[in-house]
Amino acid sequence: MTVFDWPFWAQLVFGYVIVQRVAELAYANANTRRLLAEGGREYGEKHYPLFILLHGGWLISIALFAKPDSAPDLILLNAFIASQTFRFWTLASIGRWWTTRIISAPHFPTVKRGPYRFLKHPNYTLVVVEIALLPLLLGAPAMAITFSILNAALLWWRIRMENAVLGERVGTT
Numbered sequence: 001m002t003v004f005d006w007p008f009w010a011q012l013v014f015g016y017v018i019v020q021r022v023a024e025l026a027y028a029n030a031n032t033r034r035l036l037a038e039g040g041r042e043y044g045e046k047h048y049p050l051f052i053l054l055h056g057g058w059l060i061s062i063a064l065f066a067k068p069d070s071a072p073d074l075i076l077l078n079a080f081i082a083s084q085t086f087r088f089w090t091l092a093s094i095g096r097w098w099t100t101r102i103i104s105a106p107h108f109p110t111v112k113r114g115p116y117r118f119l120k121h122p123n124y125t126l127v128v129v130e131i132a133l134l135p136l137l138l139g140a141p142a143m144a145i146t147f148s149i150l151n152a153a154l155l156w157w158r159i160r161m162e163n164a165v166l167g168e169r170v171g172t173t
Helices: 008-037 048-065 074-097 122-137 141-166
Strands: 041-043 102-104
Touching: 008 041, 008 048, 008 074, 008 102, 008 122, 041 141, 048 122, 048 141, 074 122, 102 141, 122 141
Parallel strands: none
Antiparallel strands: 041 102
């Protein structure tokens, strides 16, 4: 079974995720260039390719091995839709400071609005949910488990690094 054999609803969901990820990368890269030009510095650049590999492998694995049912599980589909609402709130709240890399400088503010009032890393929370939820929705529970474990290991490393860097910032927005 290929993506082209999937039911329309599954093609739509998976296609949305692909388009959304590409758009996010373009937005993140523009923010990264601007933040570096404003005196920011990149931290943890050595682990960044591992995130590209993880997320790329996750999407490729879903495309190659998922076997969605003819009708979606409505609980999982609604959870996915809710996660995307949380995504837009998170991105709108952090705005120009959002990147897929760790770019920081002491004169950059720490964002404390939107979901950042309640969670230190809402985007990572969202990614944890998505990495498990999308494969479950598309009939690939083993991928949900495998990639969740790999993601947890990378996030453990990254969050420790990012917390140290964010601790150097002064001011909030």
